[in-house]
Amino acid sequence: MDVPAKVHVRTTINGQPQEFLVPPYMSLLDTIREIAGLTGTKEGCLDGNCGACTVNVDGRIVDSCLVLGAEVDGKNVTTVEGLATRDGLHPLQQAFLEEAALQCGICTPGFLVAAKGLLDNEPKPDEGRIRHWLAGNLCRCTGYDKIVRAVQKAAAAT
Amino acid sequence: MVQTFDPKSDYKVVGTRPIRHDGLEKVTGRAVYGADVKVPGLIWGEVLRSPHAHARIKSIDTSEAEKAPGVFAVVTNADFPAPRSGEIDTGEDVVNFERDTKNLLAKDKVLYKGHAVAAVAASDRNTALEATKLIKVEYEQLTPVRNVDEAMAADAPILLEDLVGDHLGEDVKDTNVARHFRHEFGDLERGFAESDLVVEETFTLQMVHQGYIEPHNATAIWDESGHVTAWSSTQGMFAVRDQTAGMLRIPESQVTVHPVEIGGGFGGKTKVYLAPVAAMLSKKSNGRPVKMVMDRNSVFEASGPAPGGKITVKMGVSNDGKIKAVHSDLRYEAGAFPGSAIGAGAICVHACYNIPNSRIDGYDVVVNKPKSAAYRAPGSPQAAFAIEQVVDEICDQKGWDKLQFRLDNASTEGTRRGDGVMFGSIGLIETLEAARDSDHWNSPLGEPAPGKLRGRGVASGYWMNGGNKSTVDLMLQDDGSVALNEGSADIGGTRASIAMQAAEVLGLPAEDVHPYIPSTDSIGFTATTGGSRTTYATGYAAWEAANDLIKQMSERAAILWGIDAADVQFDAGRFSSGSDPELSIGFKDLARRIGDTGGPLSATSSVNLAAAGAAYAVNICDLEIDPETGKTDVVRYTAVQDVGTAIHPSYAEGQIQGGAVQGLGWALNEEYFISDDGSMANHTFLDYRMPTSLDMPMIETIMVEVPNPLHPFGVRGVGEVPLAPPLPAAANAVKDAIGKRIVDHPVKPGRIIEALSD
Numbered sequence: 001m002d003v004p005a006k007v008h009v010r011t012t013i014n015g016q017p018q019e020f021l022v023p024p025y026m027s028l029l030d031t032i033r034e035i036a037g038l039t040g041t042k043e044g045c046l047d048g049n050c051g052a053c054t055v056n057v058d059g060r061i062v063d064s065c066l067v068l069g070a071e072v073d074g075k076n077v078t079t080v081e082g083l084a085t086r087d088g089l090h091p092l093q094q095a096f097l098e099e100a101a102l103q104c105g106i107c108t109p110g111f112l113v114a115a116k117g118l119l120d121n122e123p124k125p126d127e128g129r130i131r132h133w134l135a136g137n138l139c140r141c142t143g144y145d146k147i148v149r150a151v152q153k154a155a156a157a158t
Numbered sequence: 159m160v161q162t163f164d165p166k167s168d169y170k171v172v173g174t175r176p177i178r179h180d181g182l183e184k185v186t187g188r189a190v191y192g193a194d195v196k197v198p199g200l201i202w203g204e205v206l207r208s209p210h211a212h213a214r215i216k217s218i219d220t221s222e223a224e225k226a227p228g229v230f231a232v233v234t235n236a237d238f239p240a241p242r243s244g245e246i247d248t249g250e251d252v253v254n255f256e257r258d259t260k261n262l263l264a265k266d267k268v269l270y271k272g273h274a275v276a277a278v279a280a281s282d283r284n285t286a287l288e289a290t291k292l293i294k295v296e297y298e299q300l301t302p303v304r305n306v307d308e309a310m311a312a313d314a315p316i317l318l319e320d321l322v323g324d325h326l327g328e329d330v331k332d333t334n335v336a337r338h339f340r341h342e343f344g345d346l347e348r349g350f351a352e353s354d355l356v357v358e359e360t361f362t363l364q365m366v367h368q369g370y371i372e373p374h375n376a377t378a379i380w381d382e383s384g385h386v387t388a389w390s391s392t393q394g395m396f397a398v399r400d401q402t403a404g405m406l407r408i409p410e411s412q413v414t415v416h417p418v419e420i421g422g423g424f425g426g427k428t429k430v431y432l433a434p435v436a437a438m439l440s441k442k443s444n445g446r447p448v449k450m451v452m453d454r455n456s457v458f459e460a461s462g463p464a465p466g467g468k469i470t471v472k473m474g475v476s477n478d479g480k481i482k483a484v485h486s487d488l489r490y491e492a493g494a495f496p497g498s499a500i501g502a503g504a505i506c507v508h509a510c511y512n513i514p515n516s517r518i519d520g521y522d523v524v525v526n527k528p529k530s531a532a533y534r535a536p537g538s539p540q541a542a543f544a545i546e547q548v549v550d551e552i553c554d555q556k557g558w559d560k561l562q563f564r565l566d567n568a569s570t571e572g573t574r575r576g577d578g579v580m581f582g583s584i585g586l587i588e589t590l591e592a593a594r595d596s597d598h599w600n601s602p603l604g605e606p607a608p609g610k611l612r613g614r615g616v617a618s619g620y621w622m623n624g625g626n627k628s629t630v631d632l633m634l635q636d637d638g639s640v641a642l643n644e645g646s647a648d649i650g651g652t653r654a655s656i657a658m659q660a661a662e663v664l665g666l667p668a669e670d671v672h673p674y675i676p677s678t679d680s681i682g683f684t685a686t687t688g689g690s691r692t693t694y695a696t697g698y699a700a701w702e703a704a705n706d707l708i709k710q711m712s713e714r715a716a717i718l719w720g721i722d723a724a725d726v727q728f729d730a731g732r733f734s735s736g737s738d739p740e741l742s743i744g745f746k747d748l749a750r751r752i753g754d755t756g757g758p759l760s761a762t763s764s765v766n767l768a769a770a771g772a773a774y775a776v777n778i779c780d781l782e783i784d785p786e787t788g789k790t791d792v793v794r795y796t797a798v799q800d801v802g803t804a805i806h807p808s809y810a811e812g813q814i815q816g817g818a819v820q821g822l823g824w825a826l827n828e829e830y831f832i833s834d835d836g837s838m839a840n841h842t843f844l845d846y847r848m849p850t851s852l853d854m855p856m857i858e859t860i861m862v863e864v865p866n867p868l869h870p871f872g873v874r875g876v877g878e879v880p881l882a883p884p885l886p887a888a889a890n891a892v893k894d895a896i897g898k899r900i901v902d903h904p905v906k907p908g909r910i911i912e913a914l915s916d
Contacts, residue, residue, distance in 0.1 A: 040187015042371075044372065046453060050454075084186055103816065104372070106419075108184055112185065135850040146815070
């Protein structure tokens with residue numbers, strides 16, 4: 001069977017309709033970074049174990065390295081670049097700054113998108129729930145303490 | 159003459175917690191890391207790596223790959239000029255171009271699985287990857303040398319035929335031991351003879367990885383004029399410049415390295431793996447910019463882990479609780495080329511104790527594993543794993559209080575470190591006392607869940623910290639803010655900690671000093687961010703430049719008022735005349751008048767600090783163990799550390815907390831699991847399992863502040879010593895819980911079950 005060289009994708013990224021052609025093998029991560037040009041979503045392992053590439057697809061948190069770009073046709077994708085609004089930073093972004101919840105910052109976009117996925121569904125999670133939810137995102141700098149506190153602070157503020 | 163400073167405490171900026179200057183970019187995804195670099199006309203490079211741990215390369219045929227559609231160039235070691243001999247010090251480690259060029263791309267032999275053999279540049283990443291598979295390499299497999307025992311065996315296969323080992327000053331050929339050295343003082347035999355109890359134990363350790371989340375990357379252009387422009391995730395852009403220039407054999411001035419954000423380093427991003435290869439690919443691709451990003455498997459298999467090895471510690475004590483003699487024998491895996499952290503390990507191993515009779519033997523041993531690299535307090539955590547367990551064992555056998563014993567034998571000012579150096583002002587006793595007085599140490603261990611076991615461990619650790627070269631430029635802006643250029647890579651908040659030191663001197667809020675990291679062409683030489691030197695040494699330069707700026711502004715105030723510059727004083731953000739109380743002007747108002755008084759003002763400082771102030775840490779660890787599965791849960795953890803002065807306490811705490819969790823991963827779980835064929839079996843994050851948020855509790859921190867007299871604000875480096883105590887603290891907690899000591903790292907569930915069933 002002939003595999004087309006490119007697949008036509010219509011999707012929405014951070015509220016903006018997008019239309020592009022992607023190679024059928026290309027991950028959503030590379031599609032977001034290389035085609036849509038949004039480099040806030042990071043590559044850490046390419047096998048779904050670090051969470052640096054976490055994005056939200058139709059309300060679900062996914063590792064974008066494990067999803068094909070072609071799979072988001074007709075779907076709604078949110079990346080870290082879609083968290084802040086005209087009114088300012090998302091409370092999670094503000095809390096991460098205030099609580100010093102980032103050091104090198106490479107895992108931060110993934111943590112923010114993942115944490116937003118939690119607070120969207122469970123506005124008042126306890127510490128154990130936060131730790132469980134964020135266990136798919138690796139951070140090597142902070143030891144997680146300040147990240148968990150920042151999520152708690154953002155939850156309290158909203 | 160080294161300048162010393164008296165401690166102060168009435169700071170306005172130092173010790174506060176402003177939002178870091180680069181924070182906004184990092185929470186919005188705008189920050190540009192190495193892999194995010196975009197240059198017009200960009201093509202991609204990929205690396206072909208060795209499938210064998212030890213083999214001779216008989217031939218490399220790149221012809222098919224070169225012909226493949228979309229391929230621009232293929233390079234091997236043969237494309238590189240003959241490396242120059244000799245070594246350069248990049249601040250964090252020593253570069254030997256002959257060996258490092260062979261590590262960059264193998265020549266004659268591959269020395270570990272994953273060793274780079276060739277690289278391809280192609281139109282996109284996938285095309286480049288596919289093209290590497292068209293390169294034909296013929297190997298003659300050799301027996302892999304997998305650990306120090308195999309490497310030091312009489313009939314061991316020799317990794318490096320040209321290696322001449324230095325064994326206590328003697329040249330030795332046909333050896334895998336690159337160096338055996340000894341530090342010794344006192345009379346060891348008499349010390350042991352005078353001891354009432356002598357404990358000797360041998361520990362083994364596996365390699366572990368720094369585990370930074372961002373893989374290595376580099377983008378480079380080698381243009382038609384012969385100039386190389388590079389972007390690379392690194393702890394030291396000058397180290398990338400100097401190593402790239404050295405391997406390509408062009409002058410340093412022909413290489414410009416642009417800073418990019420760095421997604422974690424921990425010592426592992428001090429070496430150069432890709433930038434010279436990307437540059438060579440660019441040259442052979444007619445100056446096209448080439449980007450390379452390592453995949454995670456290669457990060458594990460081919461970029462510097464921390465050494466494993468074998469350590470024996472023999473310690474003698476008298477019945478009155480005093481250490482009489484210690485002999486430590488440390489054998490560290492350098493990986494495929496000489497240069498493990500054995501030198502630092504040997505400095506650190508005895509550093510927590512006042513030992514009258516001391517001997518330290520260090521061995522740097524090559525094995526068929528990736529070349530080791532620095533990992534926070536390089537060499538110290540391994541040494542601590544050994545000696546702190548021996549101390550714990552002695553206290554167990556004698557029934558002594560474990561913190562009191564450490565206090566009774568603590569190093570203090572004037573104590574001789576194991577390598578003979580006398581300590582200056584250090585805060586070990588204060589740190590131990592803070593641990594002893596902590597809520598954690600004075601709280602009961604708590605009841606374990608039914609069927610589970612609980613234990614508490616305590617351990618100390620040491621790191622000497624670094625000084626070295628740093629440059630800071632300050633430029634006064636018309637609006638009264640100050641732009642700050644610095645040459646240090648910011649791994650985790652040092653833009654803030656450096657800007658805050660300038661702000662303190664300038665009487666400005668932290669937000670009014672704007673830190674920026676320019677390229678290697680735009681700032682004076684600054685050594686690699688490593689050795690816990692940046693807040694200390696680059697901060698020192700910021701302090702010095704800020705004082706110079708204030709001096710220049712005072713002169714301008716004097717011109718404005720027609721008085722003698724010596725009469726102008728600066729305090730709390732205002733310049734005023736000492737003799738005429740009417741004459742006074744605020745910093746920002748004077749900044750607006752700078753144009754009237756002679757034009758723009760800037761100040762620069764370049765420092766080269768020989769000495770630093772040493773750091774100590776003491777950790778308390780409570781574990782709960784399931785005796786059926788061997789699983790350990792950390793239920794409470796307290797990290798106590800002498801930070802000198804915390805410039806930004808949140809980021810100092812962050813270093814301590816992050817180090818504790820890395821150390822717990824190292825202690826309990828992480829290891830390079832080496833198969834019979836010498837390959838790493840667990841080269842993914844799934845199998846090399848680092849701690850997640852679910853595995854850890856909150857990490858309690860206690861910051862002790864014994865100001866470092868060598869720094870104007872009393873700063874001691876904080877980034878590295880946190881990794882030393884967790885390994886033994888966790889191991890000692892396991893012993894406390896199950897009554898058996900585990901001497902082989904990691905202290906993993908299988909070993910705990912084994913120990914319990916003995």
